[in-house]
Structure formats: structure tokens, C-alpha cells
Amino acid sequence: xxxxxxxxxxxxxxxxxxxxxxxxxxxxxxxxxxxxxxxxxxxxxxxxxxxxxxxxxxxxxxxxxxxxxxxxxxxxxxxxxxxxxxxxxxxxxxxxxxxxxxxxxxxxxxxxxxxxxxxxxxxxxxxxxxxxxxxxxxx
Numbered sequence: 001x002x003x004x005x006x007x008x009x010x011x012x013x014x015x016x017x018x019x020x021x022x023x024x025x026x027x028x029x030x031x032x033x034x035x036x037x038x039x040x041x042x043x044x045x046x047x048x049x050x051x052x053x054x055x056x057x058x059x060x061x062x063x064x065x066x067x068x069x070x071x072x073x074x075x076x077x078x079x080x081x082x083x084x085x086x087x088x089x090x091x092x093x094x095x096x097x098x099x100x101x102x103x104x105x106x107x108x109x110x111x112x113x114x115x116x117x118x119x120x121x122x123x124x125x126x127x128x129x130x131x132x133x134x135x136x137x138x139x
Contacts, residue, residue: 004073004086006045007066007094008032014061016054026054028061030069030086045069049088057091066094 014028030045047069049057061067071088 002073003070005068005070006030006032006086007068008045009096010061010063010065010067011044012063014054014058016058023050024052024055025050026058026061030067043084046083046085047071047088047091048085049091054088060093061091064096066096068092068094 008030011029011031014026016024016026018024026049028047030047032043032045034041034043048054068091069086069088070090071086074085074087076083076085
């Protein structure tokens with residue numbers, strides 16, 4: 001097993017899918033900036049988190065959110081390209097981004113009210129209650 005830990009920005013909202021066996025897998029991409037001298041380049045990692053944790057965490061894994069991921073590193077080939085992949089064991093939200101419900105409310109597309117939590121499962125500001133039970137946090 002090759003373990004890796006990265007920190008970067010989510011490139012697009014996480015998507016949860018089901019396998020033919022009914023297992024759930026949540027996937028998203030993470031951009032990690034790498035600097036060598038004056039040069040800067042971005043490495044993209046495809047991240048997957050299997051099971052119920054990924055499904056519950058997906059609402060927080062939105063474009064622009066900073067995230068740290070640890071897990072098993074591998075590569076895959078597709079049509080002549082090499083893709084860097086991580087099967088996540090641990091995911092830590094570092095901030096930024098928006099919850100899907102907050103974005104929909106702001107854009108007028110959602111009817112769901114705020115749940116008192118910002119990205120990362122921490123209470124957000126804006127006059128909402130900051131009292132919460134640890135059992136309510138999905139991770």
C-alpha cells in the first residue's frame with residue numbers, strides 16, 4: 001500500500017454513486033499546487049470515499065473548499081492519460097466553499113433553510129444558533 005496525504009482545493013462538487021452491489025462511493029477532485037523555483041503547476045487527484053461516511057460528507061465537499069485527504073495512492077490509465085487517485089481513509093475540511101443548500105438559498109433555487117453549520121461541520125455565523133450535539137455531525 002502506498003499512503004499519501006494532500007491538501008488542496010476541491011475542483012467540483014462531490015458526487016455519490018452506487019455500485020452494482022449497492023455500495024456507495026463518493027468522488028471528487030482536488031487540486032494541489034506544486035512550486036519548483038519560480039514555476040508553479042497544479043496536480044489533480046481523483047478522490048473516492050466509500051460507504052456511508054462519504055455519502056453524508058458529500059454536502060460539505062463543494063467546489064472551492066480547502067480539504068486535506070489521507071489514503072491509499074494509486075494511478076490509473078485511460079486513453080493514454082495517467083490519473084492520480086486516492087482512496088480516502090481520512091478527510092479534513094479546512095474551510096472555504098459553500099454548502100449546497102446555502103448556495104441554492106442565495107441563488108434562490110432552494111427552499112431549505114440554513115442548518116446552522118458552515119463548511120466543515122462547524123457552526124456558521126449569521127445569527128444562527130451555535131448550539132449543537134456532536135451526534136448531529138455527519139463525520
